[in-house]
Amino acid sequence: MSCLIIAESAIFTIFVVAYLYYIGRSLSGPTPKQVLEIPWFYSACLLSSSFFIMLAEHAIEHGKMLAFRLWWLVTILLGVTFLYGTGAEWRKLIFEDHLTISTNLFGTTFYSLVGLHASHVIVGLLMMLVTLAFSLTGALKPHHAERVKVLALYWHFVDAVWVVVFTVVYVVGR
């Protein structure tokens, strides 16, 4: 998983570099300043989910399966909330501001970068849902803690990437 994270980091780096390179180079509007709002609430949801998944990891290591299920579910719900936030933001951008991926360079780079991150969130959520299903059927046992931690590592990575994406898109980019 560490290796995969190195590879994934390289992919994100390229997209981030492209985003930074193209800031302010769009030939036509809308610009980030006009249309982007900082998603404080949804970002807080995603970042706090890292904390709850840590609690879940801690619980399964100590064999507390009930607590594990609870914290795991909370993590998933927070992830879904974040995803909803991204969806709502895109809906607004597309239908109210008429910014699509082919409108200008900002649209191209914004949807690619945020979309790349969102797709990682979706993959993470799917894997966590499968894990949740296994834990509900009882197939997931405390001795699987190692594997759960590998998945958690991925989720931490997705969160950490959001810190970078957030900084680049909503702080530097505006």
Add this chain to the structure above:
Amino acid sequence: MGEGTLPVVPGIASGADAGAGYAPSRGTYLETIHSWITTVDHKKLGIMYIVYALIFLLVAGSEALLMRIQLAVPNNTFLDPQTFNRMFTMHGTTMVFLVGMMILFGFGNYLIPLMIGARDMAFPRLNAFSFWISAFGGLLLYYSFIGGSGLPGTGTAPDVGWFAYAPLTERAFSPGHTIDYWTVALLASGIGSIGTAINILATVFCMRTKGMTLMRIPLLPWLYATTSFLVLVAVSPLTAAQVMLMIDRYLGGHFFDTQAGGSAILWAHFFWIFGHPEVYVLVMPAFAFANEIIPVFSRKAVFGYPAMVAASVGIGFLSLGVWAHHMFTIGMTSVGNAFFTLSTMLVGVPTGIKIFNWLATIWGGKVRFQTPMLFSIGFLFQFLIAGLTGIMLSVSAWNWQLHNSYFVVAHFHYVLVGAILFMIFAAIYYWYPKMTGRMLSERLGKWHFWLMLIGFHMTFDLMHFPGLMGMPRWIYTYDASRGWGTLNLLVSIGGFIQAIATLILVYNMVRSYFRGALAGPDPWDAWTLEWSTASPPPSYNFAVEPVVASRRPLWDIKHPEDPDSAFE
């Protein structure tokens, strides 16, 4: 998994039941095919990688020959310009992604678990997945000949050069699906490469047998670990850039669309951030083969093991900071030029260390000039020349003069053919007995080597001169008044000599598979663990997991009176 508790390597003893007279049992055709398609065995996958790559070597080699026929005489009309463009694009893409990567991963897959005393790779199913998706990528690329434009019978292969500079690849300039085949094929093979790289890293760092510390593993796994790290950080940017290109082509994005403010230079940067480390991804395994073959045929332990490890890792890191030396003529600041000139020259230091270590290994040894060693010596000499022209080209002012001339083509073919392909041939001669249980014919091997050597030097030594005389790359023909004709004719003849040499290898491989002399477990009197088990190894590799006490475990067994382990 059996617990190895024996104090020494049990190899020779336990392999003896399948000992010297062992020949593989070959089932019915259907059984055989089924077992190969469904296998997750690292050895079978390794062999499939190698065979697949060799087939594409012949295909891409033929493409090169078509180009050489076209260029042999001035004003030739053998290929039309469009076809010529397709040929050099497909030749480059195939050789790098389908031949180089595949064959090197093949040897890595086959050898690493055997060398570190493991029974398989860390993730056998990921291994199978990686092979099949890479293989699929290759088929997809070649399907473009049929389906490139989406209409049967009017197919076109990509014709944009293997680095596919934007905005030529944008929809406006490359309609149809040719570029899409190229992009998706590279995406697929890129995913396969990343999977294999993860697998190799996990295997080298987690699957070593008892006593096999990191400073005792043979140099080959060390170099493959470095290569794999490079694949992770270098192939991923290519994957990202391919995704961007697809967004441009299919969703109307503007990443590389210069009309909407996009940048063509960004693609060049992204491509070469992949493209230059890729050279080292390909050459590191060649170094790895040299590290195994040269000591065995010089009858000496490799000179300066820690320095070799450090130099390899050093090359790996340096190679990540040199990419823009492919872009001196694109127009960078003088600071950029100076930086990339110096960082490129710096690569010469660790490679120099390696060359001197190999020479020191040969020095004073009882050298056995068998085919693997002959190819290794060819490699040493040619790699040195390739490095020297590389230093010349790293000087940005010199580069401005010669960029995209045949001098550059000659330089990188010196690396890719003179160094990498020569070591691949050496590796085939060296490990073929392990893989099939039979020796390759030494007589045909000598023919192969000498023809290859003559053909190689005829082609690529002479190719430098048209470059110096101003002949650019990618031209499909030239005027007689330029005076490049004689040299080009000789270059083309050399190409055909190499083709004959390669066909001799193919014949040798097929013939020896059925009629070669039986090899036995250890035909070369070598020292690493793969030679301790039968040839070909059983699917579990080792009956008892070996325990090692030094860098040359088999030496310890063969020479109990003077074991290496006494000196560690």
